[in-house]
Amino acid sequence: xxxxxxxxxxxxxxxxxxxxxxxxxxxxxxxxxxxxxxxxxxxxxxxxxxxxxxxxxxxxxxxxxxxxxxxxxxxxxxxxxxxxxxxxxxxxxxxxxxxxxxxxxxxxxxxxxxxxxxxxxxxxxxxxxxxxxxxxxxxxxxxxxxxxxxxxxxxxxxxxxxxxxxxxxxxxxxxxxxxxxxxxxxxxxxxxxxxxxxxxxxxxxxxxxxxxxxxxxxxxxxxxxxxxxxxxxxxxxxxxxxxxxxxxxxxxxxxxxxxxxxxxxxxxxxxxxxxxxxxxxxxxxxxxxxxxxxxxxxxxxxxxxxxxxxxxxxxxxxxxxxxxxxxxxxxxxxxxxxxxxxxxxxxxxxxxxxxxxxxxxxxxxxxx
Amino acid sequence: xxxxxxxxxxxxxxxxxxxxxxxxxxxxxxxxxxxxxxxxxxxxxxxxxxxxxxxxxxxxxxxxxxxxxxxxxxxxxxxxxxxxxxxxxxxxxxxxxxxxxxxxxxxxxxxxxxxxxxxxxxxxxxxxxxxxxxxxxxxxxxxxxxxxxxxxxxxxxxxxxxxxxxxxxxxxxxxxxxxxxxxxxxxxxxxxxxxxxxxxxxxxxxxxxxxxxxxxxxxxxxxxxxxxxxxxxxxxxxxxxxxxxxxxxxxxxxxxxxxxxxxxxxxxxxxxxxxxxxxxxxxxxxxxxxxxxxxxxxxxxxxxxxxxxxxxxxxxxxxxxxxxxxxxxxxxxxxxxxxxxxxxxxxxxxxxxxxxxxxxxxxxxxxxxxxxxxxxxxxxxxxxxxxxxxxxxxxxxxxxxxxxxxxxxxxxxxxxxxxxxxxxxxxxxxxxxxxxxxxxxxxxxxxxxxxxxxxxxxxxxxxxxxxxxxxxxxxxxxxxxxxxxxxxxxxxxxxxxxxxxxxxxxxxxxxxxxxxxxxxxxxxxxxxxxx
Numbered sequence: 001x002x003x004x005x006x007x008x009x010x011x012x013x014x015x016x017x018x019x020x021x022x023x024x025x026x027x028x029x030x031x032x033x034x035x036x037x038x039x040x041x042x043x044x045x046x047x048x049x050x051x052x053x054x055x056x057x058x059x060x061x062x063x064x065x066x067x068x069x070x071x072x073x074x075x076x077x078x079x080x081x082x083x084x085x086x087x088x089x090x091x092x093x094x095x096x097x098x099x100x101x102x103x104x105x106x107x108x109x110x111x112x113x114x115x116x117x118x119x120x121x122x123x124x125x126x127x128x129x130x131x132x133x134x135x136x137x138x139x140x141x142x143x144x145x146x147x148x149x150x151x152x153x154x155x156x157x158x159x160x161x162x163x164x165x166x167x168x169x170x171x172x173x174x175x176x177x178x179x180x181x182x183x184x185x186x187x188x189x190x191x192x193x194x195x196x197x198x199x200x201x202x203x204x205x206x207x208x209x210x211x212x213x214x215x216x217x218x219x220x221x222x223x224x225x226x227x228x229x230x231x232x233x234x235x236x237x238x239x240x241x242x243x244x245x246x247x248x249x250x251x252x253x254x255x256x257x258x259x260x261x262x263x264x265x266x267x268x269x270x271x272x273x274x275x276x277x278x279x280x281x282x283x284x285x286x287x288x289x290x291x292x293x294x295x296x297x298x299x300x301x302x303x304x305x306x307x308x309x310x311x312x313x314x315x316x317x318x319x320x321x322x323x324x325x326x327x328x329x330x331x332x333x334x335x336x337x338x339x340x341x342x343x344x345x346x347x348x349x350x351x352x353x354x355x356x357x358x359x360x361x362x363x364x365x366x367x368x
Numbered sequence: 369x370x371x372x373x374x375x376x377x378x379x380x381x382x383x384x385x386x387x388x389x390x391x392x393x394x395x396x397x398x399x400x401x402x403x404x405x406x407x408x409x410x411x412x413x414x415x416x417x418x419x420x421x422x423x424x425x426x427x428x429x430x431x432x433x434x435x436x437x438x439x440x441x442x443x444x445x446x447x448x449x450x451x452x453x454x455x456x457x458x459x460x461x462x463x464x465x466x467x468x469x470x471x472x473x474x475x476x477x478x479x480x481x482x483x484x485x486x487x488x489x490x491x492x493x494x495x496x497x498x499x500x501x502x503x504x505x506x507x508x509x510x511x512x513x514x515x516x517x518x519x520x521x522x523x524x525x526x527x528x529x530x531x532x533x534x535x536x537x538x539x540x541x542x543x544x545x546x547x548x549x550x551x552x553x554x555x556x557x558x559x560x561x562x563x564x565x566x567x568x569x570x571x572x573x574x575x576x577x578x579x580x581x582x583x584x585x586x587x588x589x590x591x592x593x594x595x596x597x598x599x600x601x602x603x604x605x606x607x608x609x610x611x612x613x614x615x616x617x618x619x620x621x622x623x624x625x626x627x628x629x630x631x632x633x634x635x636x637x638x639x640x641x642x643x644x645x646x647x648x649x650x651x652x653x654x655x656x657x658x659x660x661x662x663x664x665x666x667x668x669x670x671x672x673x674x675x676x677x678x679x680x681x682x683x684x685x686x687x688x689x690x691x692x693x694x695x696x697x698x699x700x701x702x703x704x705x706x707x708x709x710x711x712x713x714x715x716x717x718x719x720x721x722x723x724x725x726x727x728x729x730x731x732x733x734x735x736x737x738x739x740x741x742x743x744x745x746x747x748x749x750x751x752x753x754x755x756x757x758x759x760x761x762x763x764x765x766x767x768x769x770x771x772x773x774x775x776x777x778x779x780x781x782x783x784x785x786x787x788x789x790x791x792x793x794x795x796x797x798x799x800x801x802x803x804x805x806x807x808x809x810x811x812x813x814x815x816x817x818x819x820x821x822x823x824x825x826x827x828x829x830x831x832x833x834x835x836x837x838x839x840x841x842x843x844x845x846x847x848x849x850x851x852x853x854x855x856x857x858x859x860x861x862x863x864x865x866x867x868x869x870x871x872x873x874x875x876x877x878x879x880x881x882x883x884x885x886x887x888x889x890x891x892x893x894x895x896x897x898x899x
Contacts, residue, residue: 169435170443170456289456290447291380293792296819300381334836335442342436 028158028325033110033128033135036327036350041137041161043128046107049073050126050137053353060112062139063123064089064204067354079114081122081150084237085204085230101150117141118152119307120205121234127155136321137161140354142306143313144176148212149205154320161327162318165308165355166286167336173286173310179303180213186282186301191219191258196276198261200268200299201284203230205307207262210284211241220255222247224263224272268297286310318345330355369499371399372407372470373506379519388519392527402471404554410510411524412543420480420488422450422512428489432496433457445785445839446792451508455501465498473510478550522760532558540572540759567608570615571641571687571695572759576749576766583730583750583769591753593699594725594733596745597768598682599657599855600647601664605629605681607636608691614646622646625664626679628718635713639691642706643757644683644722654744657869658857683710684722684749687757695757699765702757740771746854747771773852774894775874776886779807780847783829784840786814794829794841795822797873799851801864803888810864810891811851816873825876848880849873856895866891 035042040052040059049056055072062068064078064085071090078086080098087094099105101124104113114124117139125138134157141163145151183199190197201207203226211221211231221244223231228246235241244262245251256276265283267273273281286306287293294302309317314336318326326347328337333349340347375395379388392411396404430440435457447453468476480488492511496504521540529539539558546568547557579586586592603622606613612633614623623630626646648655648663659677663669686706687695694702703724710721725748727733733748740747747770755765778799786795796814800807817825825847832844852874859867866888 168443168446169433169439170447170453172456287792290792291452292448295380296792298383300383332442335439339439 029131029133033130033133033159034137034161036352041352043107043110045130046110046112046128048077048107051139051354060114060126061086062117062126062137063120065120065140065202068139079122079124082124083122084233085122088229088233101153115155116150116153118143118146118149121149121208121239123149125155127157133158135159135161136323138163138317140165140308141317142309143316144173146176146209146213146307148208152317154317157321157323159325159327160318160321160323161329161350162314162336163308163355164314164328164331164333164336166306166310167314167328167332167339169311171286171289171306171310172312173289173306174304176213176305179284179305183210183214183282183284183303184218186280187218187260190280194257194278196256196259196261196279197282198263198267198273198276198279199282199284200263200265201305202307203227203264206284206305207231208234208239208241209305209307210262211244214260215242217260220259221245222251222256222259222261224261224267226264226266227262265297268299369468369470369473369503369506371395372403373500373503375407376506377502385523388523389527389530392519392524393531396528397531400469400471401554403469405549405552405557406470406474408524408528408543408554408557409549411519412521414547414549418512420492420511424485424488425454425492425508425511426450428492429454429458429496432493433459441839448786451512452505454508455505458496458501458504461498461500463494463497465494473507474550477510528558534558536759542569567611568606568613570604570606570613571643571693571757573602573604573617573643574685574758574766575761576768577761577763579750579767579769583733586730586750586767589727589730589733593703593751593753594727595684595722595749595751596725596740596743597747597749597770598645598647598654598722599744599746600645600654600660600682603644603646603681604687605632605636605640605642605644605683606688607632607638607640610638612636616646625669626681627669628674628679629681631715632681632713632719635715635719637690637709639688640709641686641688642681642683642709643685643687644681646679646681648677649680649717649720656744656857657855658859658867678717680718680720682720682722685757697756698753699751699755699757700753737769737771770854773854773870773872773874774856774868775850775852776801776891776894777848777877777880777884778811778851779845779882779885780825780843780849781807781809781845782840783825783843793822793826795826797825797849799849799871800845801886801888801891803864807845808864808888810862810866810888811853811868811871813849813851813871813873816852817876821876845882848877848882848885850875850877856891858895864888864891866895 033043035044039054039056040049042049048058048060050060051062051068052059052073053070058075059073061076061078061082064082066089069086069090074095076086076094076096078096078098080100083096083098086096099114101114101116104111111129113127115127117123117125119140119142123139125136125141128135136155136157138161141152143152187197199210201210207227207230223244223246225246228244231241231244235243253275261276268281280301281299282301282303283297283299284303284305286304286308288302289304318340324346326340326345327350328347329350329352337347337349375391378391382388395407399407426440430437440457443457444450444453447456480491495507499507525536525540525543529536532539542557602617604615606615612623612630614626614629616622648659655677663673663677683706686702686709687693689705707721710719713719725736727736737748747768750767750769752765778801780797781800782798783794784796786793796812798809798812800809828847829841829843832846833841834844835842851871853868853871855869857867858865
């Protein structure tokens with residue numbers, strides 16, 4: 001391990017009260033293994049931060065989405081599959097150490113390991129063990145096997161830190177194959193009418209999932225710059241993805257007739273999208289489960305496809321990890337924590353800066 | 369039901385009017401005959417009588433889904449639609465049932481009228497267990513009334529007119545009024561040559577757009593009539609077959625709410641349809657809209673209300689005269705007919721003529737426009753002297769020319785999630801002004817920001833919440849907005865002592881800090897100016 005062992009003072013007082021002692025399993029230590037600070041989820045004993053939203057000395061990154069992986073830290077540690085994207089997004093020369101899933105490493109006597117979170121490629125739950133007490137910070141996760149990222153593995157723990165992006169019972173995902181068939185059918189109908197099919201979603205995660213599952217393609221496929229860059233980056237890093245040509249100013253517009261266009265959501269309402277006329281728009285997101293969310297975006301088709309756990313899967317993940325205490329970060333934190341408490345699982349909501357709208361913050365339009 | 373649900377889904381998937389009209393035509397050409405009239409009723413906002421209380425629907429859904437009441441409320445807060453929320457929380461279908469047509473469902477529902485709660489419950493749970501999530505959504509809409517989808521009546525009218533080889537004006541006339549899908553058939557309603565045997569039917573209102581640019585661009589001033597734009601309820605008075613019908617613009621029959629107008633029965637010529645404004649009138653000039661509002665909501669109009677808020681009809685157009693549709697006559701001619709009727713009726717206390725404003729040129733009218741509020745008007749209506757009476761909102765011959773809104777800079781203090789299209793975002797805001805060192809809420813506003821601005825404000829709200837009361841969040845006072853409104857009144861019901869009419873966000877004053885927002889004093893000054 002190349003991580004330096006400097007004991008650092010805590011950034012500020014924790015905003016969370018001490019975990020209550022629940023007699024039914026083991027007594028949690030009086031000093032929490034992980035704390036919630038104004039900058040991160042922090043492990044005081046190891047002096048290391050998980051997914052900090054302010055620059056820190058040493059950070060473990062659960063996955064490469066911009067609300068979890070932020071620039072400016074001196075040292076990063078992440079799963080090896082995150083490396084290529086982290087370097088692309090945070091800088092080629094960042095100090096980054098990578099590990100495999102399941103491999104234990106020690107920092108200041110605290111034992112750490114990363115485990116598949118199933119969210120996107122390289123996404124990890126961080127397991128932290130101090131004197132036999134185990135905490136897991138899960139970042140973002142889903143239980144559905146998307147066919148591209150390593151599927152979620154439950155990790156037994158005493159305290160589980162869970163997202164709750166879709167922590168309402170209205171969010172229940174259909175089978176992935178049903179959604180992929182809907183997309184194929186939509187593309188087919190558009191091909192019959194000579195329309196382009198503009199399929200939108202996050203560049204990192206959603207697009208690889210779509211590319212991987214829609215193969216073999218029923219027609220020509222083109223990529224927006226943001227999608228293209230990530231696809232090429234992952235291909236260069238050895239991932240099994242097909243080459244998808246980039247759309248440039250010079251691409252012959254006739255080629256778009258009947259083609260599938262992969263693009264980030266930020267292209268909606270821009271002039272970029274006009275070159276595909278006539279076209280139909282489709283958007284892949286868990287939010288599409290609600291009609292209002294689709295109508296608000298003024299898109300033609302919403303496909304319910306999410307890289308987060310749905311309502312049932314949140315419950316399943318929490319049951320399987322066996323934790324006696326749950327901290328609920330971003331999403332419907334208040335609601336979901338209350339639901340857990342009423343079911344007899346001790347839970348508290350935590351304020352973090354995760355789960356911000358990537359549409360706005362991340363997906364700039366790139367047109368080389 | 370599958371067929372109708374499919375139509376609904378397809379309509380939901382396109383924003384293009386032509387495609388929507390195409391889908392509607394496809395449906396009405398091929399749907400089972402008995403279903404068409406029900407679909408038409410739903411598309412034109414005719415609620416089938418509600419058979420089951422929405423509170424019961426909710427309760428049974430909770431039971432089947434196994435979630436507590438508060439969680440349902442949170443879910444509803446995010447979805448913004450009760451029928452949809454229920455369809456999303458229910459488990460996937462567990463039984464297979466026989467496909468029923470739309471009409472069959474309605475007939476079965478009608479049979480539930482006298483059923484007890486237990487029978488109703490078992491019927492509904494049974495239906496839920498058989499239907500897919502989307503079908504449940506549509507089914508719930510049928511159960512609870514209020515079926516709104518992204519299709520305007522104009523589009524439905526266009527589609528029907530096309531397939532019936534008729535015109536939109538005729539079809540929209542036939543679609544108006546109080547027909548009941550359980551009684552009338554699609555064929556009778558749409559294809560019957562004798563559409564006139566329903567005496568109550570109003571004409572579609574001619575609605576105007578706000579004038580763009582300046583009045584000078586309208587050409588010669590002497591080609592135009594100008595009238596005050598009244599701030600009341602736009603309505604039609606129909607007198608046919610010795611009966612009087614008063615319709616509001618929302619196609620609501622409001623005859624009972626205005627008993628003082630029944631006297632017109634004895635004076636109007638048979639076969640008359642008038643367009644005008646219902647308004648409360650003091651001795652000499654109109655009272656504020658607030659006064660009118662006090663009577664609209666009441667079930668029982670007491671003697672006191674009738675005395676305090678006496679209503680009158682200010683007429684400004686006539687669509688039917690002596691049983692003949694005269695909408696194609698020129699404005700000038702219709703006006704003359706109207707003037708004759710008003711003077712013949714001669715009951716000025718309740719039946720008035722909207723006066724024409726005399727002006728030599730546009731400049732003279734512009735000067736008068738600035739004083740509209742003194743006359744308790746919202747501005748002017750400009751009507752071309754040769755204008756025909758058209759259906760719906762049309763440009764060209766009628767324009768509304770409103771006074772500039774009153775405005776005030778206020779601080780965002782509470783926020784609530786929107787509904788429907790904006791269910792996930794905080795879009796409903798409450799604004800406050802300073803009273804000493806305290807912020808006093810004075811107005812709620814929903815509209816006026818761009819989607820991008822809404823996104824930013826939503827982002828701010830989610831990170832600057834001080835407290836939560838159910839769905840309402842108290843927000844850290846930091847953002848300042850310019851709030852425009854059409855009218856201002858004293859109000860004992862509001863904490864600020866002031867009620868504003870049609871408040872909306874004019875712009876986000878990112879250049880202003882909260883200390884620069886207006887005060888209650890400023891609001892009171894506006895009140896004194898305009899009351």
